[in-house]
Amino acid sequence: MTPLYVPPRYNIETQHNGTEHLAINNTFVRRILTRLALHTTAKFYSRDGLCVPISKHKIVKSGRRVHLTEAYIVMERIQGEELPKAWKSMSEESVEGVFAQLRKIFQELRALTPPPGTGVESCVGGSLYDSRIPRGNPRFGPFKTIQEFHFWLRRDLKPEDLKDREKDQDWHDLQDMMSKQDGAWPPPSFTHGDLNPFNILVRGGNVVGIIDWEFSGWYPHYWEYTSAWFGNVTRTEWQGMLDKVLDRPRPEEFKMEKVRNKWWGE
Known part of the structure; x- marks a missing residue:
């Protein structure tokens, strides 16, 4: 249970x-x-x-979401352009080179081994933030297991809550989603969580930075791809390029997230 x-x-x-x-x-x-x-x-x-x-x-x-002890932030200023601005003047070969670099970067990120006992949590084992999850205001987690995270995402819906609706197609979709969510999962992967072209800085045909890591943390392995896909529904060109950067989740995992986003997305 x-x-x-x-x-x-x-x-x-x-x-x-x-x-x-x-x-x-x-x-x-x-x-x-x-x-x-x-x-x-x-x-x-x-x-x-x-x-x-x-x-x-x-x-x-300063503001409602800022802790009182948070006073100084020291960051390196990176010279570069956001990818959508840069690729207008880039050759096709240079664009493909950028995607090859991004794929390598995210392969290295996903190769990080989570510490023993890691669930769905921040890089230091704390809570997470994602403004696209309505229930996660202001923050959510940490969760001991991926299954616990899934249960929370669907607002604690249980299979028995859908009895007497077996004839609805939505019933079948939700049952399939819950069955997949509650099944076995590999260890979590470290995830940026907001992979969109405006968070990628390039200069001279090279990726010089990936910014805006406030959504990052240890998540299910499919989360990087599906959060980038469903978080960029108006950027269909970027959706079509995701496969050049990330491995697409298995069809049943993608369908699972599609159903979840239909009922509990933004």
């Missing part, structure tokens, strides 16, 4: 459970000055979502 899943508490702290942070110049005075700047000099700059410029060289993340 699938164990009862207890979702994270609906508060900001759950977004950072299981994570660590490295404080850089984290002193009381600097925190006070940062908060002061957030309410003064920040008004002279344009805010971009959670990112608030407080000076010419400093940006602070």
Whole structure:
């Protein structure tokens, strides 16, 4: 019997459970000055979502989804163009070269071995985030098993909940989906979770970066492909290119996700 899943508490702290942070110049005075700047000099700059410029060289993340201890983020600035902009000026040979590089990158990512006992969870064993899953607001998980994750995805639906509907085609589809979801699964694979062309940076015909890893974590092996497919329904050209980057899941796995997205997708 699938164990009862207890979702994270609906508060900001759950977004950072299981994570660590490295404080850089984290002193009381600097925190006070940062908060002061957030309410003064920040008004002279344009805010971009959670990112608030407080000076010419400093940006602070502020908002409902930001933990109070999250003050400084140090990242490497990568020089490159988003793939959709770059491939307009690229030769067919260069485009194919980019896809070959992407395939190698994701083969290496998927070759990572999960630690013993890993379920569906973040890279540090904590909760996950995916804005495309309505039930996962603000975060969800971690789950001890892939089967527990599947049970949660379908909002705890059990086969016996569909009795007296055997004549409906939807009944057969849902029964097949649950049977597949509740079956045996290989260990989870580390997954980017939001593979779309705008998250791929290229320069000079080379992939120089893959960005936006906030959806990433340990997921069922099919999740990279199906999340990219169903998350890009308006980008049919990109859907047609996915097979160049990722191995397509087995037909029954793809159908399983198609049914789930029909009933419990965005």
